[in-house]
Amino acid sequence: MTVQAYRSAIFHVLGDPARKPEGQAFEYWDDGGLLVEDGIVKSIGPWTDVKHQLPAGTKCRHFRDGMIVPGFVDCHIHYPQIDVIASYGVQLLDWLNNYTFPAEQKFADARHAATMAEFFLDELLKNGTTCALVFSTVHKTATHALFKAASKRNMRMIAGKSLMDRHAPPELCDTPESGYADSAELIAKWHNKGRLSYAVTPRFAVTSSPEQLQSAGKLLGEHPGVFMQTHMSENKKEIDLVRKLYPDAKTYLSVYEGAGLLGDHSVFAHGIHLEADEYKRLGRERAGISFCPTSNLFLGSGLFDLERACAHGIKIGLGTDIGGGTSFSMFQTMNEAYKVCQLRGAPLDPLKSFYLATLGGAETLNMDRRIGNLLPGKEADFVVLDLMATPLFAHRFALARSVAEKLFVMSILGDDRLVHSTYVLGQLVYEKAAAVRDGKTDQKRKQTKSNV
Amino acid sequence: MTVQAYRSAIFHVLGDPARKPEGQAFEYWDDGGLLVEDGIVKSIGPWTDVKHQLPAGTKCRHFRDGMIVPGFVDCHIHYPQIDVIASYGVQLLDWLNNYTFPAEQKFADARHAATMAEFFLDELLKNGTTCALVFSTVHKTATHALFKAASKRNMRMIAGKSLMDRHAPPELCDTPESGYADSAELIAKWHNKGRLSYAVTPRFAVTSSPEQLQSAGKLLGEHPGVFMQTHMSENKKEIDLVRKLYPDAKTYLSVYEGAGLLGDHSVFAHGIHLEADEYKRLGRERAGISFCPTSNLFLGSGLFDLERACAHGIKIGLGTDIGGGTSFSMFQTMNEAYKVCQLRGAPLDPLKSFYLATLGGAETLNMDRRIGNLLPGKEADFVVLDLMATPLFAHRFALARSVAEKLFVMSILGDDRLVHSTYVLGQLVYEKAAAVRDGKTDQKRKQTKSNV
Numbered sequence: 028m029t030v031q032a033y034r035s036a037i038f039h040v041l042g043d044p045a046r047k048p049e050g051q052a053f054e055y056w057d058d059g060g061l062l063v064e065d066g067i068v069k070s071i072g073p074w075t076d077v078k079h080q081l082p083a084g085t086k087c088r089h090f091r092d093g094m095i096v097p098g099f100v101d102c103h104i105h106y107p108q109i110d111v112i113a114s115y116g117v118q119l120l121d122w123l124n125n126y127t128f129p130a131e132q133k134f135a136d137a138r139h140a141a142t143m144a145e146f147f148l149d150e151l152l153k154n155g156t157t158c159a160l161v162f163s164t165v166h167k168t169a170t171h172a173l174f175k176a177a178s179k180r181n182m183r184m185i186a187g188k189s190l191m192d193r194h195a196p197p198e199l200c201d202t203p204e205s206g207y208a209d210s211a212e213l214i215a216k217w218h219n220k221g222r223l224s225y226a227v228t229p230r231f232a233v234t235s236s237p238e239q240l241q242s243a244g245k246l247l248g249e250h251p252g253v254f255m256q257t258h259m260s261e262n263k264k265e266i267d268l269v270r271k272l273y274p275d276a277k278t279y280l281s282v283y284e285g286a287g288l289l290g291d292h293s294v295f296a297h298g299i300h301l302e303a304d305e306y307k308r309l310g311r312e313r314a315g316i317s318f319c320p321t322s323n324l325f326l327g328s329g330l331f332d333l334e335r336a337c338a339h340g341i342k343i344g345l346g347t348d349i350g351g352g353t354s355f356s357m358f359q360t361m362n363e364a365y366k367v368c369q370l371r372g373a374p375l376d377p378l379k380s381f382y383l384a385t386l387g388g389a390e391t392l393n394m395d396r397r398i399g400n401l402l403p404g405k406e407a408d409f410v411v412l413d414l415m416a417t418p419l420f421a422h423r424f425a426l427a428r429s430v431a432e433k434l435f436v437m438s439i440l441g442d443d444r445l446v447h448s449t450y451v452l453g454q455l456v457y458e459k460a461a462a463v464r465d466g467k468t469d470q471k472r473k474q475t476k477s478n479v
Numbered sequence: 480m481t482v483q484a485y486r487s488a489i490f491h492v493l494g495d496p497a498r499k500p501e502g503q504a505f506e507y508w509d510d511g512g513l514l515v516e517d518g519i520v521k522s523i524g525p526w527t528d529v530k531h532q533l534p535a536g537t538k539c540r541h542f543r544d545g546m547i548v549p550g551f552v553d554c555h556i557h558y559p560q561i562d563v564i565a566s567y568g569v570q571l572l573d574w575l576n577n578y579t580f581p582a583e584q585k586f587a588d589a590r591h592a593a594t595m596a597e598f599f600l601d602e603l604l605k606n607g608t609t610c611a612l613v614f615s616t617v618h619k620t621a622t623h624a625l626f627k628a629a630s631k632r633n634m635r636m637i638a639g640k641s642l643m644d645r646h647a648p649p650e651l652c653d654t655p656e657s658g659y660a661d662s663a664e665l666i667a668k669w670h671n672k673g674r675l676s677y678a679v680t681p682r683f684a685v686t687s688s689p690e691q692l693q694s695a696g697k698l699l700g701e702h703p704g705v706f707m708q709t710h711m712s713e714n715k716k717e718i719d720l721v722r723k724l725y726p727d728a729k730t731y732l733s734v735y736e737g738a739g740l741l742g743d744h745s746v747f748a749h750g751i752h753l754e755a756d757e758y759k760r761l762g763r764e765r766a767g768i769s770f771c772p773t774s775n776l777f778l779g780s781g782l783f784d785l786e787r788a789c790a791h792g793i794k795i796g797l798g799t800d801i802g803g804g805t806s807f808s809m810f811q812t813m814n815e816a817y818k819v820c821q822l823r824g825a826p827l828d829p830l831k832s833f834y835l836a837t838l839g840g841a842e843t844l845n846m847d848r849r850i851g852n853l854l855p856g857k858e859a860d861f862v863v864l865d866l867m868a869t870p871l872f873a874h875r876f877a878l879a880r881s882v883a884e885k886l887f888v889m890s891i892l893g894d895d896r897l898v899h900s901t902y903v904l905g906q907l908v909y910e911k912a913a914a915v916r917d918g919k920t921d922q923k924r925k926q927t928k929s930n931v
Contacts, residue, residue: 109871110878113891116826150871325891327821353814353891355871362805369779374568417895419602419807423564432567439565439777439805442894443869 031453032081033061034074035090035411038430039097039400040386044378045337052378055430061095063407066452071401092415093447094433096381097400098157098408099357100388103256103296103317103346105162106147106173106186107134111350118327119262120233122351123195130350131164131189132198140169144176152180152457154355155410155446158389158398160256160294160317160346161186162228165199167209174217181221181452183398183408185254187228188213192239195230203239207246214250222406222452226254226294232269232282244287254292254392257283260305261297262328280305289314292393296346297322298336299329310339315391318383320363322348333364334373344388357384358441365438377435406452412437413447413459420445483905484533485513486526487542487863490882491549491852492838496830497789504830507882513547515859518904523853544867545899546885548833549852550609550860551809552840555708555748555769555798557614558599558625558638559586563802570779571714572685574803575647582802583616583641584650592621596628604632604909606807607862607898610841610850612708612746612769612798613638614680617651619661626669633673633904635850635860637706639680640665644691647682655691659698666702674858674904678706678746684721684734696739706744706844709735712757713749714780732757741766744845748798749774750788751781762791767843770835772815774800785816786825796840809836810893817890829887858904864889865899865911872897 037059044052060077062070062085070080081087107130114126134140151159163170163186170188177184190206191199201209210227218225229235229243247255260266260279269279276282280301283289291313298309298316309316318331336343345360346352354360361380368375389399397406415421420440427433437445449457489511496504512529514522514537522532533539559582566578586592603611615622615638622640629636642658643651653661662679670677681687681695699707712718712731721731728734732753735741743765750761750768761768770783788795797812798804806812813832820827841851849858867873872892879885889897901909 109874112871112875113888115829115884115887118821146870146874324815324818325821327818327824327826329822363776366776366779369570369777370781372779374779377567418598419561419564422561422598426562435567436565 029065029453030069030082030085031063032077032085032087033063033090033095033411034087035059036094037061037071037096037401038094038381038434040378040382041400043382043387044376052382053430059095061401061409063453066407066454068401068403068405068407070403090411090447092413094412094414095401096410096412097385098398098410098449098451099155099384100344100392100394100399101151101156101159101347101357102294102315102344102388102391103319104159104349106144107131107164107169108350109143109147109150112353114350119265120268122326127350128196128199132196134164134166134169135198137168137172140166140172141176144173147173148176148180148182149457150355152449152451153446154357154443155449156355156357157408157410157449157451158183158392158394159185160226160254160392162230162256163188165189165191165201167213170213171216174213174223177223178221180456181454183222183394183406185224185226185392187226187254187256190227190229190239190243191234192236194234203236203242206239207242210246214246214253218250218253224254225250226256229257229288231258231265232279233265233272237273237286240283240286240288247287247290252292254294255288255290256294256296257288259283259295259298260300261323262326263300266300278302278305280308284308294344294391296348297328297331299323299331306335306339306341309341313340313342315342315344317344317346317348317391318364319346319348319352320367321353321360322346322351323367324363325353326351330367330370332371333368333375334371342387342391343383344391345383354442356442358438358445360384361438377431377438380438381434407450408452409450411447411450412445416441416444481517481905482521482534482537483515484529484537484539485515485542485547485863486539487511488546489513489523489853490546490833490886492830492834493852495834495839496828504834505882511547513853513861515905518859518906520853520855520857520859522855542863542899544865546864546866547853548862548864549837550850550862550901550903551607551836552796552844552846552851553603553608553611553799553809554746554767554796554840554843555771556611556801558596559583559592559616559621560802561595561599561602564805566802571717572720574778579802580648580651584648586616586618586621587650589620589624592618592624593628596625599625600628600632600634601909602807604901604903605898606809606895607901608807608809609860609862609901609903610635610844610846611637612678612706612844614682614708615640617641617643617653619665622665623668626665626675629675630673632908633906635674635846635858637676637678637844639678639706639708642679642681642691642695643686644688646686655688655694658691659694662698666698666705670702670705676706677702678708681709681740683710683717684731685717685724689725689738692735692738692740699739699742699744704744706746707740707742708746708748709740711735711747711750712752713775714778715752718752730754730757732760736760746796746843748800749780749783751775751783758787758791758793761793765792765794767794767796769796769798769800769843770816771798771800771804772819773805773812774798774803775819776815777805778803782819782822784823785820785827786823794839794843795835796843797835806894808894810890810897812836813890829883829890832890833886859902860904861902863899863902864897868893868896
């Protein structure tokens with residue numbers, strides 16, 4: 028049995044602050060203790076309580092200028108799109124054709140896929156993200172590579188191979204039959220293996236024929252507990268195109284619903300331009316939406332209506348949407364989520380932000396019994412934040428008085444530097460000190476002086 | 480005579496890319512050379528040319544994974560607002576009352592002002608910003624402190640004490656007479672002293688009476704070459720209030736124009752909700768606007784219409800607008816400038832972004848004969864970028880083929896870490912390596928392990 032104790036400020040969310048009585052939505056201790064046994068949270072609370080529960084000889088790590096928070100949950104991200112972050116000048120449909128599809132074709136090469144899977148997961152962990160719902164490419168091998176790399180890190184991850192049988196380069200197209208078969212194979216191999224889950228992944232209604240959507244629904248019917256992820260109502264031209272391609276569908280959502288793709292294990296990325304009926308249906312079915320602010324701004328897609336979506340009881344998580352998004356950091360994502368909400372005239376409470384980035388995301392992925400906060404019995408995925416990350420951050424943070432203010436400063440000024448270390452199932456999987464050391468060596472390598 | 484040579488990739492802008500023939504708006508060398516003599520650029524070009532111009536014994540610094548660019552110009556920033564960055568939940572007018580005015584009151588204390596002036600300028604240099612147009616508080620002493628700190632660093636800076644005689648806490652109010660006298664004293668002491676200039680600084684039409692605006696105009700008339708900075712049309716409630724306070728004015732701009740505050744040395748922050756006549760008048764008078772995207776999004780102020788402003792010949796620079804803005808970094812500012820333009824459906828060319836952040840800013844401040852690019856004869860304010868700043872940046876940057884693509888990747892993924900070192904008048908004033916070293920020591924201090 029492995030037992031480890033951590034002492035630090037600790038914060039975690041207990042529920043949606045909009046639905047919990049004031050002060051009951053979170054717990055915070057300036058001097059907190061976290062006891063982890065075999066990767067599971069055994070105890071959490073004020074250090075003065077937790078310290079009495081430690082078995083003799085328990086090792087304790089004390090982060091004096093740190094704060095422990097639950098690992099972040101990224102509800103929408105594309106692992107093959109690292110190479111297209113910061114691609115210039117277009118909106119969704121052209122962006123797919125000009126940048127994304129060419130980059131995804133490279134994932135036919137198993138070696139490229141394996142390398143990028145490692146890089147991708149390292150970036151997630153460096154940013155304190157311990158769970159993600161991930162789009163792979165259309166390639167079965169690339170998807171195996173991702174699951175393999177996540178399995179090695181013991182990460183809780185949901186992913187799926189993209190299904191797309193039209194309106195894409197032939198090299199990236201499967202068929203309803205091959206997509207079905209490949210997905211079934213991946214489900215058999217990876218779903219519920221350790222901490223991994225599978226998501227049936229039709230890219231979106233434009234790149235899947237009605238037949239393929241039906242076969243995706245069939246997969247879901249045959250494999251209860253498997254997830255479904257897709258894109259919806261991100262961009263107005265996309266919506267117009269869907270309307271043309273599915274002239275009989277009442278709404279964009281009904282295209283998916285008609286194929287059996289709407290349920291409480293379904294997560295729709297974006298949902299910016301939803302109609303009244305779509306809000307209702309999503310809420311009624313307890314489906315989820317990934318709110319991806321850095322992407323929505325970068326691609327000029329529009330401003331997600333968080334308030335309205337919440338009012339309908341739709342589950343909401345945050346997504347970075349790399350590579351349409353511009354940062355792996357959930358702090359940067361919260362920063363721009365706030366800005367989107369400000370432009371809509373409805374400021375986003377930082378408690379709600381942190382809820383969306385942790386427990387809310389876990390609820391969206393139906394993982395809240397296992398992760399999302401650090402209650403005893405949950406899996407010990409957590410992040411130690413470095414409250415001295417930069418001079419500016421340290422200065423501003425020191426002025427924050429309330430917990431909400433502390434969180435807000437983090438969400439506006441934070442980036443990956445705020446992550447001191449990341450733990451997955453109680454194991455240290457990333458630590459900044461090492462990176463800083465490397466950085467220094469790197470600096471030395473690069474600077475040479477010489478007389479000419 | 481001090482002569483120093485630098486070898487690195489080099490990029491600078493020669494003019495507004497929208498007004499220059501293709502390819503003539505910038506110069507770029509993969510292996511470039513920059514020769515600096517007594518703080519002034521002596522020569523720039525391909526290294527193979529520059530190396531033959533070096534006097535015997537010239538020291539050369541070679542940045543192998545670097546790129547030299549001109550120092551950034553920040554056209555709108557508040558030095559006393561570091562403490563209010565990331566203050567929650569409100570838009571402009573409440574934000575001033577709830578957060579900003581209380582923070583600015585602390586600058587009555589000369590020691591606080593001196594400390595914050597140092598911190599402020601260090602942050603600018605850390606972000607590669609070598610010239611800024613700065614709002615001080617209403618306090619004369621705090622403004623002296625800022626000029627003193629900038630003088631010590633030999634920075635090109637324009638600043639002024641805020642004029643405000645109403646609609647603010649009494650502790651922050653001057654009078655038309657005292658504001659006039661204090662400004663005149665500051666002008667006499669600092670304007671054209673070394674690289675410093677003064678800007679008459681009525682905060683905005685709400686907090687200055689008509690009498691005070693008139694006295695500001697009088698100062699400008701009496702001191703040719705002195706600048707004028709103020710805020711305008713940032714927020715719709717602000718505009719409504721100005722309309723009420725100046726019922727006879729045709730537009731918001733006419734309030735300022737009537738007081739003699741509109742000219743080619745005038746810079747207006749924001750200008751988001753301008754009327755047709757205001758665009759025309761600003762362009763005709765060759766006035767400037769500071770486009771402050773991170774602030775405009777953070778405060779929910781709205782989306783600046785860059786395209787329209789440019790079409791009218793208005794000079795435009797970028798501003799961080801700390802503390803309404805959320806980052807000192809001109810890269811983060813370019814990132815969100817792009818997003819604002821994308822939401823308007825008009826993507827912002829990265830060459831134009833870098834133009835706005837350097838030469839365009841210098842033109843806005845009428846400083847383009849001295850700074851803004853690195854042509855021979857200009858003051859050697861420049862930044863060495865670290866092209867290996869982070870693993871993600873290095874990976875993505877390596878894929879960029881064209882100069883425009885390189886710049887775009889920087890503008891989307893960059894932050895202060897991209898700044899390896901900053902030079903002011905040829906003198907090294909910031910270097911990241913030292914900061915990284917400090918960071919590491921700091922890490923050690925914070926992590927302690929113990930058995931309990």
